Amino acid sequence: MGSSGNNSPERLKKAPAAVKEVPMSEVNETADPRPRTDDSVAFFRKSWSVYDALVEWNYMFHREIYAAVSDWLRERRDLSAGSFLDLGCGNGRVLARSLESAPPARYTGVDLSAEALAEAREYLGGLPGVELIQADMLSFLENGSAASFDVVFSGFALHHLGVEEKQRLFQAAARRLAPGGAFLLIDVVREDSETRDEAVAAYIQDMRRGWTRMAAADLENACAHVAEYDFPESVNRLVEMATRAGLIRHQSLASHGRHEARVFYASDSVETGSDGK
Numbered sequence: 001m002g003s004s005g006n007n008s009p010e011r012l013k014k015a016p017a018a019v020k021e022v023p024m025s026e027v028n029e030t031a032d033p034r035p036r037t038d039d040s041v042a043f044f045r046k047s048w049s050v051y052d053a054l055v056e057w058n059y060m061f062h063r064e065i066y067a068a069v070s071d072w073l074r075e076r077r078d079l080s081a082g083s084f085l086d087l088g089c090g091n092g093r094v095l096a097r098s099l100e101s102a103p104p105a106r107y108t109g110v111d112l113s114a115e116a117l118a119e120a121r122e123y124l125g126g127l128p129g130v131e132l133i134q135a136d137m138l139s140f141l142e143n144g145s146a147a148s149f150d151v152v153f154s155g156f157a158l159h160h161l162g163v164e165e166k167q168r169l170f171q172a173a174a175r176r177l178a179p180g181g182a183f184l185l186i187d188v189v190r191e192d193s194e195t196r197d198e199a200v201a202a203y204i205q206d207m208r209r210g211w212t213r214m215a216a217a218d219l220e221n222a223c224a225h226v227a228e229y230d231f232p233e234s235v236n237r238l239v240e241m242a243t244r245a246g247l248i249r250h251q252s253l254a255s256h257g258r259h260e261a262r263v264f265y266a267s268d269s270v271e272t273g274s275d276g277k
């Protein structure tokens, strides 16, 4: 493969979106034993066409998961006047489709990758009130402005953080929710009974078996990225983290293999939907 070729999606309108640069010196490193470096996002920096192609081939169930996200967004009564924060937004290509039918008044996308944000400017350009910020998502939440958001969203990015960082992200996200707000998380997950290494090995095995349309070199790069930088948690572990952060109600939106979409509601949320699982 090497490029998305015929899978290249149509670009939305050229964007008026402004990219606000946040210097990496402001990024707050943590005591997590696995230091986060630029290398952890190098795959996305170099390989957006590869990522776009695997999304189009639906290897990570983006189609079903983002369809459920679209439905959930449409059901939220007040988003047209509300604010939406996207942590690890990447190039925003898939989410842009979901937001087209339920556009928020303000969209803020945060990503470490300048290359991804440059593409996001185009994909998200049809939305009103777009702001794109190059920053570490945890640092942005903990140290950025005090703005609150009606929806905090993160798609397939949380598993790049260490355990302690994930807990901090839940806590910081909960603090940033406006009254009635929700944290919508999409991520790769593992079984409770699996270690991280077992889960990653199983995921890589699935990739080698199922990602058959991907060129061999691209598949090897993708597997190497997963082996080194993916730290999925179990759904129960994520729920525990959310509960500790005060997000006491939750709802599964979609669950496909090792890919989960789940909404966590703040305790004073008025919009119901917890399945309590």
Ligand SMILES: C[S@@+](CC[C@H](N)C(=O)[O-])C[C@H]1O[C@@H](n2cnc3c(N)ncnc32)[C@H](O)[C@@H]1O
Pocket: 041, 044, 087, 088, 089, 090, 091, 092, 094, 110, 111, 112, 113, 116, 135, 136, 137, 138, 154, 155, 156, 157, 160, 186
């Ligand atoms: C798999 S892509 C997901 C893109 C998109 N959200 C989706 O659902 O398809 C993960 C994105 O998270 C970003 N990312 C990883 N760690 C990050 C961090 N600590 N802070 C900000 N962005 C991060 C990467 O640069 C990449 O763009």
